[in-house]
Amino acid sequence: MPEGDSVYRLRRRLEAATLGAAVRDGEVRSGNAAGRSLAGLRIEGYDTHGKHLLTRFDDGSTLHTHLRMQGSWTITRPGRALPRAVRETARVRMSLDDGREVWGLDLPVVELVPTARESDAIGYLGPDPLREDWDAAEAARRLSMRPDRPFVAALLDQTAIAGLGNLWVNELAFLRGIHPFAPIGTTDPDALVTLAARCLRISATVPGMYQVTTGDRRKGSSHWVAGRAGRPCLRCGTRVRVRDAVQNDPEQRRTWWCPRCQPMPGTADVGTPG
Numbered sequence: 001m002p003e004g005d006s007v008y009r010l011r012r013r014l015e016a017a018t019l020g021a022a023v024r025d026g027e028v029r030s031g032n033a034a035g036r037s038l039a040g041l042r043i044e045g046y047d048t049h050g051k052h053l054l055t056r057f058d059d060g061s062t063l064h065t066h067l068r069m070q071g072s073w074t075i076t077r078p079g080r081a082l083p084r085a086v087r088e089t090a091r092v093r094m095s096l097d098d099g100r101e102v103w104g105l106d107l108p109v110v111e112l113v114p115t116a117r118e119s120d121a122i123g124y125l126g127p128d129p130l131r132e133d134w135d136a137a138e139a140a141r142r143l144s145m146r147p148d149r150p151f152v153a154a155l156l157d158q159t160a161i162a163g164l165g166n167l168w169v170n171e172l173a174f175l176r177g178i179h180p181f182a183p184i185g186t187t188d189p190d191a192l193v194t195l196a197a198r199c200l201r202i203s204a205t206v207p208g209m210y211q212v213t214t215g216d217r218r219k220g221s222s223h224w225v226a227g228r229a230g231r232p233c234l235r236c237g238t239r240v241r242v243r244d245a246v247q248n249d250p251e252q253r254r255t256w257w258c259p260r261c262q263p264m265p266g267t268a269d270v271g272t273p274g
Contacts, residue, residue, distance in 0.1 A: 002051060002067045002165070003051060003163060003164065003165035003167060003168055003200075003211075004048070004050050004051055004128060004129075004130055004162065004163020004164065004165070004200055004204070005130070005163070005168075005200050005203040005204035005210065005211065006051075006067075006211075007048050007050075007051050007052070007053055007067065007163075008048050008130050008204040008205075009204060009210065010053065010073060011046045011047070011048050011053060014046055014055075014073065014102075015045075015046050017075055017100075018043050018075070018096065018100075018102060019043060019045065019046070020042065020043065020044075021042065021043050021096045021097065021098070021100075022040075022041075022042045022043075022096065022097040023038045023039060023040065023041045023042070023043070023057075023094045023095065023096060023097075024039065024095050024096060024097045025038075025039050025095040026038040026039060026092075026093045026094035026095050026101075026102075027039075027092075027093060028063070028091070028092055028110060028112060029090060029091050029092065029093065029110075030091045030107070030110045031091070031109070031110035031111050031112070032111050032112060033110075033111070033112035034110075036112060038057075038092075038094055041057040041058060041059055041061075042057065042058040043055065043056075043057060043058075043094075044056045044057055044058045048128075048130065048131075049122045049125050049128050049131060049162055050122075050125050050126075050128050050158050050162025050163040051066060051067070051158070051162070051163060051165070052064060052065070052066050052109075052121075052122050052125070053065050053066070053067075054118060054122075056115050057115075060114060060115050060116065061112055061113070061114060061115060062112070062113050062114070062115045062118050063092065063110070063111075063112055064109070064110075064111040064112070064113055064118070064121045064122065065091075065092070065104060065107050065109055065110055065111075066107070066108065066109035067107065067108075068108045068109065070106045070108070071091075071104070071105065071106050071107040071108060071109075072104075072105045072106065073102070073103065073104055073105070074102075074103050074105065075100055075101065075102050075103070076100060076101045076103070077099075077100060078098065078099030078100055079099065082103060086103075086105065087103075089105045089106040090103050090104065090105055091104050091105070091106065091107040091110045092104030092107065092110060124158075124159055125158055125159065125162040126138075126139060126142055126157075126158060126159050126160045126161045126162045127139040127142075127161060127162065128161075128162040128163050129161075129163060129196065129197035129200045129201060130163060130200060130201065130204055134197065136190070136193050136194065136197060137190075139160065139161040139193045140189040140190050140192075140193045141189075142159070142160040142161070143155075143160050143161065143184055143189045143192070143193070144184075144185070144189045145160075146184070147183055147184060147185025148183045148184075148185060149183065149184050150180070150181045150182070150183065150184070151169075151173050151178055151179070151180050151181065151182055151183070151184050151187070152169050152170070152173065152180045152181065152255055154184040155168075155169040155172065155184075155196075156169055156253075161193065161196065163200060164196060164200070166226075166253045166254070166255075167211060167223070167226045168196070168199065168200065168211075170225055170226045170255060170256050170257070171199070171213040171223060171224055171225065171226055172192065172195060172196055172199070173225075173257060173262060174224040174225045174257065174258060174261060174262060175195060175199075175213070175224070176191075176192055176195065177261060177262055178262060179257060179262045179263060179264040179265070180255045180256075180257050180262070181255070181264065182264055182265055183265075186265055199213065211223075213226075214234060221234065224258075225240050225256040225257055225258055226256050227256070228240040228256060229241065229242035229254075229256060230242075233258040233260065233261060235258070235261055236258065236260050236261055238258050238259060238260040238261070240256055240257065240258055241256065241257055241258070241259055242254050242255065242256045243255045
């Protein structure tokens with residue numbers, strides 16, 4: 001699933017390509033405004049909060065979308081057409097005045113709201129490290145409200161801190177040396193929030209560092225534990241473990257950890273060297 005840094009980068013690409021562009025023709029094809037024409041509007045700005053993208057128009061309306069597991073955005077050049085099968089997945093279409101077309105494909109969340117009431121759609125989200133209104137103290141406070149909650153569950157909760165997905169949650173657990181299912185209260189929330197913010201910002205803004213957590217961009221070496229089940233830990237050589245997705249989890253998330261670098265408190269399980 002795209003995480004906060006993914007959506008932030010998407011926002012920057014859309015801004016660079018379409019900010020200020022006029023929509024000659026187009027429509028919303030799903031959600032609360034299905035069938036609504038977008039013709040005559042001008043793209044006034046973009047914003048993100050966590051994994052949510054906000055496209056603002058000059059008529060005081062905002063298109064709120066979320067990619068979840070399958071959604072994407074693409075722009076076709078003048079005279080170029082998407083394959084029919086792909087066009088049929090479009091949930092948003094905007095034909096611009098220069099002949100390009102902007103497509104929101106297979107978007108599971110599409111909602112048109114007044115810009116002045118964007119909080120109706122995203123107001124429940126926690127602080128986002130990629131926003132100017134980032135509040136580290138508030139994020140730490142929210143994470144501390146339920147100290148017995150498992151680390152991975154606490155960080156995946158978008159009402160505590162917005163923008164962290166499964167990859168970052170697993171990597172942050174490793175970097176903090178905490179078992180992913182240990183209580184969140186066993187780690188320093190202020191230090192955790194500081195680390196999370198720094199990692200997400202580097203990934204979102206530094207060229208070549210997108211979701212690189214080890215500092216090594218080579219294939220197979222960019223993550224400490226995520227996607228490395230059964231392979232040696234890059235730090236100690238112990239085999240990385242994985243727990244398959246929780247039953248009925250629609251996002252099919254897995255959890256990875258090194259049992260030596262991330263021991264569960266109160267256990268003697270240090271794993272097997274690779």
